[in-house]
């Protein structure tokens with residue numbers, strides 16, 4: 181590994197700010213920018229640099245543990261559902277924030293999705309960062325800085341990240357070893373989101389699965405049996421999508437267990453946190469996959485609408501209503517999936533409404 185906070189395409193300004201912050205940190209930071217522009221991986225390197233004795237060497241045991249998500253003084257907050265619970269903020273985060281660090285000279289509290297907090301949670305959170313412990317540093321992550329939480333942002337040093345261009349996302353992929361032409365195509369499909377583009381790049385079946393989604397309107401024949409078949413196929417697809425990650429997770433656990441054994445520890449310290457992180461990663465990939473698929477599905481109806489524009493007002497009007505209804509139904513489904521883990525029923529309902 182090389183020195184941390186050096187290697188993020190298009191984010192020189194943010195990196196400069198973060199590097200000087202490591203040298204002389206204040207009490208709280210908010211790193212913000214559009215999804216997939218580098219906020220999350222940069223926050224990991226920032227947290228590691230803050231617990232590293234050498235300011236982010238990338239090689240010492242503090243750096244390695246922090247980058248692997250198993251440093252006892254780097255706490256990454258976990259939302260239970262779509263956002264944090266008040267109890268969790270008060271009882272868990274609050275207690276960790278007051279605690280003295282165990283191994284490093286400071287505790288770093290990373291708070292992802294800080295812009296999604298409810299007013300109540302924000303209140304509890306504010307209390308926590310208003311009563312600072314000298315050795316604790318807060319690192320909030322957000323996509324935007326909504327006004328209703330201004331009291332929180334105003335207590336943080338702001339580190340803005342910019343939206344990457346298609347060329348820059350393509351460059352990231354080329355640096356990963358993807359060939360130029362392929363990188364360009366993937367970057368265009370990813371809309372400035374590096375993590376999404378990487379996901380596509382690692383996944384040769386992605387284009388095929390999008391084609392599957394686009395074929396759904398044609399396959400719908402008005403029967404419930406077809407809807408059931410389609411939902412089964414979606415389920416199988418979602419299971420196949422996470423398979424490589426499941427294998428990678430199993431390998432990671434094996435490796436960590438071996439390391440622990442070599443250090444004379446029994447079992448796997450932090451095992452529960454690791455398995456929670458793995459579950460979260462699987463869920464995130466599946467919901468992204470579903471998002472991309474539903475987006476492709478809505479695209480078919482939008483495309484039909486554009487075509488219908490050429491066939492007189494009545495046809496166009498009907499197609500427009502249809503496209504709007506489909507897009508509404510899909511939006512409703514996306515929202516319901518966030519709250520509701522019974523996604524199969526929701527998918528069946530959606531497909532029935534399209535049939």
Ligand SMILES: [Zn+2]
Nearest residue numbers: 232237240243
């Ligand atoms: Zn280090």
